[in-house]
């Protein structure tokens with residue numbers, strides 16, 4: 001008996017089989033299933049092979065910009081129609097060699113994920129050129145030193161983004177102007193969500209302000225046990241925590257007047273009795289920004305020295321590839 005199976009259904013089944021996890025993979029590894037999962041299916045007929053290849057290359061994993069050169073001559077459908085998500089590994093030395101990812105011809109590309117173990121900003125931009133207008137989302141993983149300089153580079157490289165996801169090891173403190181690890185008094189809510197475009201460190205928000213369409217920013221960051229910053233589970237946004245480090249909070253929040261002025265600044269206003277300096281750095285949000293979401297996870301690494309050792313090891317792993 002001939003069994004007819006609609007191609008649309010076959011397409012859905014293959015797409016489901018190849019769904020990749022979005023968060024649990026180890027930094028810099030390829031989360032895609034093995035090709036062997038669908039190899040037999042792809043051999044069944046020419047039509048099935050095309051379906052398998054299309055589903056397989058929906059997410060394209062690249063270890064270096066030079067990998068794209070191969071695609072210029074082979075399987076041109078990858079660029080022209082198959083790939084919707086690009087996963088890239090940023091290697092410190094390769095970036096300094098000046099080879100950006102050339103995305104010309106990726107007509108249906110929607111999301112770019114970049115694993116960056118170290119410096120990724122080159123000439124004030126991230127290492128991508130010829131970015132198609134279809135790109136709506138960028139996901140930067142493993143940012144070790146996310147200064148406002150990195151956010152300026154994001155804005156310069158992807159001015160028309162809708163969603164920005166960041167996984168970072170530290171965060172910018174708007175009071176001491178340094179990148180610091182996060183310390184909270186436990187228990188800590190798993191998420192902290194702000195609406196109406198507030199909730200970023202002031203310097204991040206100002207760097208992203210030229211992005212006209214940016215709607216959502218999601219930041220994932222580890223924390224360790226601290227003594228001064230308490231996110232009340234019933235009202236975690238009370239002091240509008242947005243990156244302040246433990247030392248600054250302990251020392252500066254003891255001054256109730258300062259705290260009132262600081263929260264006002266984070267809300268985009270300054271109080272009339274302020275000294276002039278306070279007006280210099282108000283929160284300015286990107287015009288379409290609606291949601292800022294922080295996601296926290298408990299880290300076992302308690303001090304910066306230990307974290308730097310781990311980052312050095314990760315960098316060495318990248319260099320050995």
Ligand SMILES: [Zn+2]
Pocket residue numbers: 173174175176177178180244245246247248249
């Ligand atoms: Zn600080």
